[in-house]
Amino acid sequence: MEEVFGVQQKLNGDTSQEIYDQISSHLKEPEFQPRALFDKFNIEVLCTTDAATDTLKSHQKIRESGWDGKILPTFRPDSVVDINSHSWNSEIEKLSELSDIFIESFSTYIDALVIRREFFRSMGATATDMAATGIIPQELSKVEVERIFQSALKGNVAEEDAISFKSHMILESARMSLDDGLVMQLHVGSRRNHNPELFSKFGPDRGADIPVKAEFTKSLSLLLEKFGTSPKFLLIVFSLDESAYSRELAPLAGHYPALKLGPPWWFHDSINGMRRYFDRVMETAGLYNTVGFNDDTRAFPSIPARHDVWRRASANWLAGLVVRGIVDGEDAEEMILDLAYNLAKKAYRL
């Protein structure tokens, strides 16, 4: 508010209208247009999240516009993986069209995904993203996966088959990442659309997504058995269940070279959330098994503030280690740069 929009007054009922007007008026000025803010914020890379069936025309347009801001897509396959969603069959049609592959079997489906991933990569994508709450990666036999896929094509999928299919697809996605080098991200722990009235009036993503308990040690076991020590693979995991930090996530990230921890996310992307993350994760996982900080905001003007909070929280944590003689000044200088910038850049292969 203060640094981007110059708000000096205290936020409260008396000042709200004036501040609203001030921000509104700024947003119409040329220097508050997205590209101007992008430059002002000194953003090096901004990644969007795009459905596997997105044409990426907006990305194409940006490229053709001559603007040199680096805006990259991220491959999000949920809409073509959630086979019991109403839109799955039409999504598969789109996927078929865009990949120029007639999808009539699981193997042609995988071929089409490989082609889409390649297209995303050609447009600069370096990562994928999947929601995986309550999903345990598991391998299906070829016969079984084909049976389920055919039933999905016919629009007739049992709930448990849909879950098995997603479980299997997490492994397939990891396999594809191993081939094409796209970093794999899993977001775990949110129960979506907790407030049905809000959902029916305004749709998804309105703030009514509430965390639930998460489990990683057993759930990630097969995925890590298969790919956890592969030097070419990188899996970044985000959690909304802080009780898993020191119990499961830090030990797993400390052990498997291919696993790194994403920063504290969503409700925990805050001063206290970051402090707890440093406290519970770093000793066991090690700083270099985390990815530093990437914000995942939908609020563009919030980007500087979010990185600022992370950098202050990082500096505060690190200063505590220096003051207590656990880290020396030389290492701290390197670590603070890694926390603020290098780790995220390296993890996302930017």
Next chain:
Amino acid sequence: MEEVFGVQQKLNGDTSQEIYDQISSHLKEPEFQPRALFDKFNIEVLCTTDAATDTLKSHQKIRESGWDGKILPTFRPDSVVDINSHSWNSEIEKLSELSDIFIESFSTYIDALVIRREFFRSMGATATDMAATGIIPQELSKVEVERIFQSALKGNVAEEDAISFKSHMILESARMSLDDGLVMQLHVGSRRNHNPELFSKFGPDRGADIPVKAEFTKSLSLLLEKFGTSPKFLLIVFSLDESAYSRELAPLAGHYPALKLGPPWWFHDSINGMRRYFDRVMETAGLYNTVGFNDDTRAFPSIPARHDVWRRASANWLAGLVVRGIVDGEDAEEMILDLAYNLAKKAYRL
């Protein structure tokens, strides 16, 4: 000990007898009688917890005594809701008698409860209280609830039906609260009577109640779907599972206007417990989605000390926010009064 009983010595084996005698002797003095202490402690309101079938004669007696101390009842319906308890049928007889309603069906049972709640309200009650460990509020069909109720009247209830009935009754209680304005409290997380030997020798509530894991996001989902945004409804939840603070309770309280969080309770009603509560709850829930502090002691002389600890812990937390520039002095002055006094008073509609 020090402020109420003037104990100056250190507590240990050498001094125990002397201190015991000192306290014993004080307790016989007029200025240590309950009403004298009530005045000395400067208590504005003290609420008891009373069975739905309590005549509230003690409350009546206090009123008739001419004493102006404000002692209010709280409606606790567990004994008439736990249909597989041995005493349920006799409790229903009492309920029938006190409400002057012949309870022969679920609807007459609800009518009787409404009448009792109204009586409690006429005696000053502003809240209800229920234990809900392991209970997920769920709606039963009219036919189903009647079937279970009739089997209970015959003294022949299946364990799973008793649980379904309680699940249903939490929703019914919320519905009644919406009508009569009694604040609804749910206490979650204790396994009662963990030590059977202690229980058989001395009965319940002797300190052998041990917490278990709790779940709120899924469990409260139907209750909040139905009543979570109703302006007339207020639900206060207490937890013994601190891992749910930042994962489930704070996000839920931050989202649903009708949900507020009770203070750290029981084992967590302590300096460290309060610090952890402030740390994990406030950022996401917001101070004004909590109810400040109400102690729930059975030890009358402990009341000043318990509020003193809360007030010191609150001041300490708030001072930390002021020192770091997160809250300014003006807001802090308001917040500390709300923490110490206003929030509880407002939440309990006193």
Next chain:
Amino acid sequence: MEEVFGVQQKLNGDTSQEIYDQISSHLKEPEFQPRALFDKFNIEVLCTTDAATDTLKSHQKIRESGWDGKILPTFRPDSVVDINSHSWNSEIEKLSELSDIFIESFSTYIDALVIRREFFRSMGATATDMAATGIIPQELSKVEVERIFQSALKGNVAEEDAISFKSHMILESARMSLDDGLVMQLHVGSRRNHNPELFSKFGPDRGADIPVKAEFTKSLSLLLEKFGTSPKFLLIVFSLDESAYSRELAPLAGHYPALKLGPPWWFHDSINGMRRYFDRVMETAGLYNTVGFNDDTRAFPSIPARHDVWRRASANWLAGLVVRGIVDGEDAEEMILDLAYNLAKKAYRL
């Protein structure tokens, strides 16, 4: 590194070879031999963990060597209790031979265990140790336990019977501890051999054991009902799930006289892990329901550092209590000695 091996340089890629050589060369010197380090470290007692079928010949040899270092065995019965392990039948043969009892039934099996425990005790053992992740102590009928035992003798055990048997054996072990005074230890919470590739190449205990959620309130309920208030019995529990500290373990240890909490273990045997342990355990359990600190290292030269970290963390915690006026200097002087030394000595009956 610094105090034991005199390493002065900073550990990094440039200095690694030199430091490795320096340590290697030291390890060949007489003053770095185990007995010399034992004296230098001022170790009073070192306990090994030994299978129930171990002859304790090494212990015998130490005794006969004339060296006065106190090295005691600990009775670890897992290999004769895990009836579905491949080596169980050969282990039973050894057990039979060593105890001079023909094991043909559950009661002769118990007799043999009693004899082995007695032998361990004669060699100085004061404690037993069992892994109990996911095991809920439960009593089997005599008929049932005999049926399972006979099927095990025939090498044909169902998975669920093996679990029931271990559940029963935890109770039997407690019963034997009550008779012979061996302190009972339960380690809970690790999923062993999470990385199958590592396991197949290098075997168990290579650092791929990852914690999982643990439950104590329900799981320990029968064990504590039977033995939790017995003055002769002592059960020490270790947890890898910190969320159980304040929710389950501290309340249980605060209630049952026979239950004490082991120090923060494994991933939590660290500065932050200890700080969290003090924070969440002490207020509710009470210091004297913990066992102070016993390290469980496999790395002999790490012993001084591990106790040093605990002592500093203890002193830091205690100093915080003194500075805030919660503990006075007189008590603190006693408490710090108990934390550093007396509690462990007393708990393990040394």
